[in-house]
Amino acid sequence: MSEQDQSPGSGPVHLDEAAIASRRQPKKSAIAALVGSALEYYDFFIYAxxxxxxxxxxxxxxSDPGMALILSLATFGVAYIARPIGAVVLGRWGDRRGRRDVMVFTLFLMGIATFAIGCLPTYEQIGVTAPALLVVCRLLQGFSAGGEQSSANSMSLEHAPDNRRSFTTGWTMFGTQLGQVMAAGVFIPMAAMGDEFFLSIGWRIPFWLSAIVVLVGWLIRRTLEEAPQFEAQVAAEKGVSMEEVSIRTDRSIKSEKDPMKILLSRYRGPWLRVLILSLHNFETTIFSVWALSYGRDQGIGADIMLLQTTAVQFSALFAIxxxxxxxDKIGRKKVYIGGYLMVLVLLYFYMNSLHTTNITGVFVLGFVMQGIFYSAVNGVWPAFYGEQFPTKVRMSGTALSTQIGFALTGFAPTIAxxxxxxxxxxxxxxxxTAAVMAVVLITAATAKETAFKTLTEMDREADQAEVAKYGNVA
Known part of the structure; x- marks a missing residue:
């Protein structure tokens, strides 16, 4: 029985794989995810x-430099409080009405908040109102980020050929790395021009450039087609053909089910597993924020640390x-676990290079540890995590679990x-950091391997498991 023949609510939906495959646009979706994520995370990382x-x-x-640094790093972590809220709102939106509109909305929200930060007056000018306004802008950035990656990852995953899903979704993380390269690259010449210029107007320029970011990102994402896997799921649910489901022109044809309710009542296992796996972000937050400050305190210049960060992220562009x-060839788990184990082994030696101001060691170990081996985790997780959920709750599941996990890691620099x-x-x-990484590795070892099944097969298995456990499909 095809999705065209099945009446809504009669049991497990059976999606037409041929119809889905014929409407996929893997290259276009990968480019849209790459460029949009690069521009979006440029904004996010310049704040870091x-x-x-x-x-x-x-x-x-x-008057208290130590406390000022802790509070400053805390404003970085504040965004992670807003991320789960954004995940709930935007994840539910994306699973009911589609991924594309969420991608456009998050781009505009991030750009506006980032531009506003560049316009804020300082503590000397307006007192405690200055950090309060900074926190408001940061919360808006976090809300946006709560839906950005999950929408881009879900879109590219569902457009991808089944034998290239990891490679296709990996371009989203390629984009986030490119965004970090751009962010650090913009800050390097500003920092190199001296403290007087840097502290007066130099630091503001990267934030103002977000206006260009928004324009370019919108031109890319506005032409993106909705994911056929999502359209097929809605068509099967409503008992209509895929051709009748036009997310862009008919907003009445959408999923009527509450994906968050289904996720939290029937998919708690995958949700909790991906939440724990998302703690992989603890190490990279320590690397990109705390290590930057620690290296400077040990006597390594800010421009040198920024150059190191840029070099590391640039190397990841080739590794991802x-x-x-x-x-896609040998499975998600082998690549993910192997890469993260190597990061854990090298982390001590990298931190020791920072402590001893061994600039050569900082560059070489940062390149190998973060640029090469962490890229295994960073490139694979969009497919690995997204494939733990069926299509009907994929965006809600990945958004909520990853953003709560990321929220827990967002205060890593402050704790450190x-x-x-x-x-x-x-x-x-x-x-x-090593203790958190060990928990992630153990959880990854218990996760299911998803590389060698189609999304439709996984959706069918999820429906069958629901029937066996609950007597019906939500």
Whole structure:
């Protein structure tokens, strides 16, 4: 029975794989995800650089430098509070009405909030109102990010050929790496022009450039077609043909089911597993934010640390496509676990290079650890996590679980700075990071391998499991 023949609500839906395949646009969706994510995460990462280098000196009381740094890094983490809220709202929207509109909305919201940060007055000008406004803008950034990756990942995953899903979705993370390269690259010349220029107007310029970011991103994403896997799911649910489901022109044809309710009542296992796996972000947040500040405190110049970050992220641009290609051949778990194990082994030596101001070690170890091996995790997780959920709750599931996980890791720099008070060695931060990484590795080992089944097969298995457990399909 095809989805055209099945009456709505009669049991498991059976999607027509041939019809879905004929409407896929893998290259266009990958490019849209890549460019949009690069532009979106340019905005997000320039804040990370500014929180470590600028905001503690401009937006907080300078009489206590240590506390100013902790508060500055805390504003970076504040966005992670808003991420789960954005995940609930935007994830539900994306599973009911489609992925494309969410991608456009998040781009505009992130761009507006970022441009506004570049216009904010400082603590000396308006007192405590300055950090309050900074936090508001940061919360808007976090809300946007809560739906950005899940919509882009779901869109590219559902457009991808079944034997190239990891490679296709990996371009989303290629885009986020490119965004970080752009962010650090913009800050390097600003920081190199001296503190007077940098602290007066230099730090603002990268934020103002978000106006261009929004324009380019909108031109790319506005022409993107909705994912055929999503349209087929809605068509099967409503008992109509795929041709009758036009997300762009007929908003009345949408899923009437509440994906969040289905997710939390029937897919708690995958949801909790992906939440724990999302703690992989703890290590990269330590690397991109806390290490930047720690290196500067040890005597490594801010421009050098930014150059190191740029070099590392640039190397990832070449590593991610290779790892995602390999994950389609040998499986997600082998690539993910192998890469993360190597990061754990190298992390101690990288931190020691920061501690001893060994600039060569910082560059070489950062390149190998983060640029090469972390790219295995970063490139594979969009497909690995997204495939843990059926289509009807994919965006809600990936959005909510990853954003709660990321929220827990967003305060990693603040926690690291706090436990370093009175310490003269990096060991406490290393041990904390290593413990979190160990939990992620154990959870990854228990996850199901998803590389060698089609999305339609996985949707069918999920429906059959629901019938066996609950007597019906939600």
């Amino acid at each position: 650089s500014a929180s470590a280098l600028v905001f503690n000196r401009l937006f907080f009381d300078k 496509p290779l790892w995602t290609w390999l994950a 700075a706090a436990i370093m008070v009175g310490q003269d060695h990096f060991l406490p931060v290393f041990l904390l």
